[in-house]
Amino acid sequence: MADVTKTRAVVLGGSIAGLFAARVLADAYDEVLIVDRDALIGVDGPRRSCPQGKHINGLLARGQLAMEEMFPGITEEIFADGVPTGDLAGDVRWYFKGKPIKQQDAGLTCVSASRPMLEKHIRRRTNALENVTFVEKHDILGVTTSEDKRRITGVKVQRIGTKSAEKVLSADLVVDATGRGSRTPIWLEELGYGRVEEERKKIGLGYVTQHYRLTEDPYHGDLSINPVASAALPRGAIFTKTDGGRVELTTYGLLGDHPPTDQAGLFEWLKTLSTQDIYNAVKTAEILDEPVAFRFPTTLRRRYEKMDRFPDGLLVVGDAVTCFNPVYAQGMTVSALSALTIRGHLHSGATPDPKLYFADLARDVIDPPWEMTNTVDLSFPGVEGNRTFALKVQQFFLSLTQTAASRDGDVAAAYMKTAGMVAKPESLMQPKILFKIIKAVLFGRKNQAVPRSAASPKVTALPGNNAVTEEKKAA
Structure with missing residues (x-):
């Protein structure tokens, strides 16, 4: 029989955003599961579910500092693996x-690593955490809720390529790090929370x-x-x-x-x-x-901080919240800072308050780079705004x-x-x-x-x- 006194967090997506989130959750929960469609452990090249893995992905200086804060010594480990550096x-x-x-x-x-190289090192350090488990090659089918739908209680998953029945991973906290294609907006509407406001710029x-x-x-x-x-x-x-x-x-x-x-x-x-x-x-x-x-x-920004209601037990990070113009290389750094924002809300053993988390995320992490890139994007006459x-x-x-x-x-x-x-x-x-x-x-x-x-x-x-x-x- 499972020990019901143990706490569990489930991270949806083994992206860099998901790995950073899992790292800070591992300090507060007895068990952390990372669910992803791809094989993750031991993978060195680009992942099928990460098409941008074949392209340059920059980790800005602030992102490097945040990464080092979460994984002390990782920067030198990356450099020792043949990654060039400079100022x-x-x-x-x-x-x-x-x-x-x-x-x-x-x-x-500068950490001039290719995306697969950077993922490999962050994933290796995350996998070394005793209470973190990767649930690979699984589809994410949906979330489960309490009877009154006010709390997310788990995730429905199914192993890819098999006829096995879906199973439920119960969770005290679910973190969506599935990227731009996140289904959280759909789940929220289905549960009666309304539609999240979105900002897009072509x-x-x-x-x-x-x-x-x-x-x-x-x-x-x-x-x-x-x-x-x-x-x-x-x-x-x-x-x-x-x-x-x-x-x-x-x-x-x-x-x-x-x-x-x-x-x-x-x-x-x-x-x-x-x-x-x-x-x-x-x-x-x-x-x-x-x-x-x-x-x-x-570009895309989902304004979760503006929602009147939001279920407990659910947070969203990374591109699932905001997709910046990739030319400015802000995505991975914002993902790292999002994880540190989660860490700031993990206190007293209580599940983070989503409304407070999204307010802090918007004000302290997303607003400055979003406004800065909006200023640059709108300097191009053909960009509408x-x-x-x-x-x-x-x-x-x-x-x-x-x-x-x-x-x-x-x-x-x-x-x-x-x-x-x-x-x-x-x-x-x-x-x-x-x-x-x-x-x-x-x-x-x-x-x-x-x-x-x-x-x-x-x-x-x-x-x-x-x-x-x-x-x-x-x-």
Whole structure:
């Protein structure tokens, strides 16, 4: 007979969001089950249920700090597995509005791991927790409730590929981490809680990813080359060293202007970017796989915090709450911060109050990056949305900041701290930084993007290795 005094949490989805959630739940519940359609244990490559696993997935600096807080030592374990690293501001060649920004170290650790590599390490550390169990290759059929439907009491599941009957996993808490296709909105309507309000913005994003082994080094000690799309040129790319001695390219276009998947067409597309460094590197590189496409038509935010009623015993995290424009790489970091928000609501042995959780999640975790990306998305004239006077002021200030970042290293470092979610956007309004922005815009000299090989002669890094610079770049 089962010990009914034991507490159990069930996480729906073995995604990174689900793994982070399971980690914090393991500190509060006797047993944590992670249910997923895929095989998870021992899997090193992309998962079938995670199509974005074949593309670049960035973990921002704030996400790295949160991951390290939950799994002490994991960052060094990832680096020891051949993952390159560097500083987000000092070792990445960023281009905004077609101009390179000044490179200056800002203490922002990059984890340049492929999505499968990152998942592998987080999953291994999660699986090492004695009270966590993976329920693999199971479909999630629905939830069970108390008689009055005020509490979620468990999950109905069925093993894939068998004729076995469905079974119920009883739970004190269910956490939905099933991503954009989450069925929580449907379940809530069926249970009489009404429809959750949703915000969508059509951005028409499409991107293509390919991996290479380089014969020439375009990095000169840098970690990545990232020309960012702008209103004048709505095309961009991330071209980064990654694990396995490989280089990973994801190039993208907005508003239906998508990169082609034929090799010749893709190379022609790369010629149109705001830097020729990427095309010049890949045209002679060893091609390791075929170009793979992904489409992301709309951003999505489900406003659970606005619901009048919500059942006890159920929380939602990750893309199941908010799908950001993936170009800004905020998804995994927000998932990590969502887990820490859950941790903050696990106290006194009581099940978290969903209303309080969603209020904190919205205000402290989702609002800042959502507003920041909305400001950038609506700078593209073809993106539909309400361009208020306040938004236009924010866009004007962002444009000034990006111009200043191309001329002043301190501004560039401060700006990248906001992009890495380590600092809030309003930090750029501090008098010291604001003065530097104004001074750089009015009197600063333009950055000519001097290669690191000229600026820092000590660098001996080759493409794909894990070396980082021995000297910081001059501001």
